Amino acid sequence: MLRTDEILATIQMLHAEHLDVRTVTLGVNLNDCAGPDVDLICRKIGQKVARYAANLVPACEKVAAKYGVPVTNKRLAISPAATLLAGHGAGAAMAIAQALDAAAAAAGVDLVGGFTAYCEKGIAAADSVLIGSLPEVLSGTERVCASINVASRRAGINMDAVALMGRTILAVAAATADRHGFGCAKLCVFANAPQDNPFMAGAHLGPGEPEAVVNVGVSGPGVVGSALRRKLELEPKLTLGELAEEIKITAFRVTRVGELIGREVAAELGVPFGILDLSLAPTPAVGDSVGEILKILGIDRIGAPGSTAAIALLTDAVKKGGAFASSSVGGLSGAFIPVSEDAALAEAAAKGYLVLEKLEAMTSVCSVGLDMIAIPGDTPPETIAAIIADEMAIGVMNNKTTGVRIIPVPGGKVGQTVAFGGLFGSAPIMEVRNAGASGRFVGFGGRIPAPIQSLNN
Amino acid sequence: MKPRFENAYVLNVMADDRPGIVAAVSKAVVGAGGNIDACSQTVLSGYFTLIMIVSFPRQLAEGPFLAALMKPDRRESGFQVQIRPFLPEAEAPAVADADNFVVTCFGPDTPGVIYRFSSLLADKGINIVDLYGQLDGDQFVLISQVQIPKKWDLAMLQADLEALGAEQGYTVRVQHENIFIATNQLRLGRHAEQH
Numbered sequence: 001m002l003r004t005d006e007i008l009a010t011i012q013m014l015h016a017e018h019l020d021v022r023t024v025t026l027g028v029n030l031n032d033c034a035g036p037d038v039d040l041i042c043r044k045i046g047q048k049v050a051r052y053a054a055n056l057v058p059a060c061e062k063v064a065a066k067y068g069v070p071v072t073n074k075r076l077a078i079s080p081a082a083t084l085l086a087g088h089g090a091g092a093a094m095a096i097a098q099a100l101d102a103a104a105a106a107a108g109v110d111l112v113g114g115f116t117a118y119c120e121k122g123i124a125a126a127d128s129v130l131i132g133s134l135p136e137v138l139s140g141t142e143r144v145c146a147s148i149n150v151a152s153r154r155a156g157i158n159m160d161a162v163a164l165m166g167r168t169i170l171a172v173a174a175a176t177a178d179r180h181g182f183g184c185a186k187l188c189v190f191a192n193a194p195q196d197n198p199f200m201a202g203a204h205l206g207p208g209e210p211e212a213v214v215n216v217g218v219s220g221p222g223v224v225g226s227a228l229r230r231k232l233e234l235e236p237k238l239t240l241g242e243l244a245e246e247i248k249i250t251a252f253r254v255t256r257v258g259e260l261i262g263r264e265v266a267a268e269l270g271v272p273f274g275i276l277d278l279s280l281a282p283t284p285a286v287g288d289s290v291g292e293i294l295k296i297l298g299i300d301r302i303g304a305p306g307s308t309a310a311i312a313l314l315t316d317a318v319k320k321g322g323a324f325a326s327s328s329v330g331g332l333s334g335a336f337i338p339v340s341e342d343a344a345l346a347e348a349a350a351k352g353y354l355v356l357e358k359l360e361a362m363t364s365v366c367s368v369g370l371d372m373i374a375i376p377g378d379t380p381p382e383t384i385a386a387i388i389a390d391e392m393a394i395g396v397m398n399n400k401t402t403g404v405r406i407i408p409v410p411g412g413k414v415g416q417t418v419a420f421g422g423l424f425g426s427a428p429i430m431e432v433r434n435a436g437a438s439g440r441f442v443g444f445g446g447r448i449p450a451p452i453q454s455l456n457n
Numbered sequence: 458m459k460p461r462f463e464n465a466y467v468l469n470v471m472a473d474d475r476p477g478i479v480a481a482v483s484k485a486v487v488g489a490g491g492n493i494d495a496c497s498q499t500v501l502s503g504y505f506t507l508i509m510i511v512s513f514p515r516q517l518a519e520g521p522f523l524a525a526l527m528k529p530d531r532r533e534s535g536f537q538v539q540i541r542p543f544l545p546e547a548e549a550p551a552v553a554d555a556d557n558f559v560v561t562c563f564g565p566d567t568p569g570v571i572y573r574f575s576s577l578l579a580d581k582g583i584n585i586v587d588l589y590g591q592l593d594g595d596q597f598v599l600i601s602q603v604q605i606p607k608k609w610d611l612a613m614l615q616a617d618l619e620a621l622g623a624e625q626g627y628t629v630r631v632q633h634e635n636i637f638i639a640t641n642q643l644r645l646g647r648h649a650e651q652h
Contacts, residue, residue, distance in 0.1 A: 001602065004589045007600050010641065011561055065611065067632055067636040252643075
């Protein structure tokens with residue numbers, strides 16, 4: 001028999017603190033759709049996605065109702081589209097993107113990830129076609145998300161790809177200038193991209209994954225924040241160690257919700273359950289914020305000294321609670337700090353407390369990188385590339401995933417606020433200091449070699 | 458459950474809660490040569506209630522046994538005691554082919570709330586296996602753990618209960634028990650691991 005206090009604690013978390021399952025992402029391998037005939041590729045994409053995904057939304061809704069836990073987003077992740085583009089040109093890229101867009105719409109999902117290429121060591125012909133098509137694809141489709149892996153622990157950093165992405169990001173922004181460069185919100189540049197990440201925009205079904213698989217992203221910064229606040233009201237003299245313990249317990253509960261829902265949705269769909277990504281992913285809703293947790297932990301202005309230590313504590317406690325709760329933890333699994341998608345972070349950036357350099361420092365101890373950051377549209381491409389290079393270096397040297405999702409807002413000036421709508425939120429345009437001073441470094445090109453694996457200090 | 462001895466009884470004791478009740482009751486059982494085969498106690502707002510299955514090698518002389526419980530050492534114990542024969546066939550009226558759910562209701566207290574919810578459940582053959590209710594200010598919290606026969610469409614049942622709750626300003630939720638097991642206990646939940 002269940003105990004009453006257990007039932008009440010769960011009800012509190014689910015309904016008063018609005019815990020949800022942030023995303024159920026169905027991965028589908030589309031490699032067998034490849035071929036010389038673009039029309040046939042597109043038809044096969046439609047058929048294969050429909051076969052696996054037709055029941056995704058109803059299955060999520062059925063399981064959500066059974067447990068009283070909403071599944072906020074239902075999404076698709078496909079095997080890297082660069083594979084489908086082998087031997088094809090720019091026209092095929094757009095046709096395939098449109099086929100994916102239509103397949104996602106038919107399945108009732110809002111985003112499909114996997115317009116992806118791996119270029120950490122070199123840019124193959126198909127990768128180059130894919131990257132070249134991004135301005136057209138990300139402006140001409142609604143649901144398609146792209147990610148490019150330009151660095152890894154084993155390969156180092158492909159600076160040619162980094163430079164190319166600097167230019168590409170500006171081109172994508174220009175192609176979506178009417179929406180403040182929104183296309184860039186659907187484009188991630190990664191080091192050590194996870195193969196099983198369910199979170200957009202970086203979700204894709206990497207090599208080594210099953211034919212189809214359900215991966216789940218749980219969230220819950222609001223729940224963690226509430227738990228800490230409640231605990232501190234009862235016992236204001238807690239130490240940081242005790243607060244970490246509370247975060248751990250909450251992460252355990254949140255993770256369990258995700259695993260229960262994920263396993264059952266997978267069973268409904270008849271595909272294996274893959275992993276659970278226990279990232280704290282904020283939304284623009286007030287209270288559902290990682291920044292808010294930093295404030296509860298005593299950082300009055302996010303970005304002040306101590307911010308990096310606080311987010312390190314948070315990320316580690318989340319991982320520990322999650323790892324104990326489930327043996328299927330994967331993806332990114334940490335704390336996200338996407339500026340536009342987190343009301344408290346956006347506010348701190350607008351007030352000038354939180355600057356790009358401090359965000360970068362914070363990403364060295366939390367997933368996933370410089371995320372949803374608006375910068376002036378006249379930032380030089382070499383500077384954007386250098387921002388990417390710095391972030392990739394953090395990932396490669398620390399053997400972790402890092403990413404960059406940065407939006408140069410066309411015509412935008414520092415201090416203006418731009419709104420991207422819905423879950424993408426709104427953000428102030430942040431200052432890029434020393435813009436234009438990294439061109440020679442980026443201009444060398446080539447590859448920053450893979451780091452040494454010993455002498456770890 | 459099979460009691461230890463042949464002559465088994467259901468014993469029910471109610472009293473104002475205080476230390477020593479279980480000791481007093483078990484002393485009387487031992488004194489009569491009996492064995493306690495199962496027991497469960499609850500305390501609600503200062504009132505203690507205890508239910509036990511007790512068994513004896515010989516038929517129990519109920520009069521002296523009750524006297525020993527209610528007037529030990531010639532002083533009133535203040536216990537209200539009931540005893541009746543234990544019939545093993547009365548066990549486990551479990552609902553066949555059912556699944557365990559938790560129904561929670563939160564809303565303004567009014568007389569008849571439990572009656573209306575429980576009537577709807579009874580009408581559909583839904584067994585209540587555990588019930589908790591508590592008044593908190595003018596708000597009432599009702600938590601029932603129930604067995605819902607699988608023949609019912611869960612979405613329809615949820616809609617019925619929500620509609621009933623809405624009439625009285627209540628928020629009603631029906632959730633599978635696994636969500637509570639998963640979030641509170643070390644295991645993920647009954648049946649959930651097999652998926």
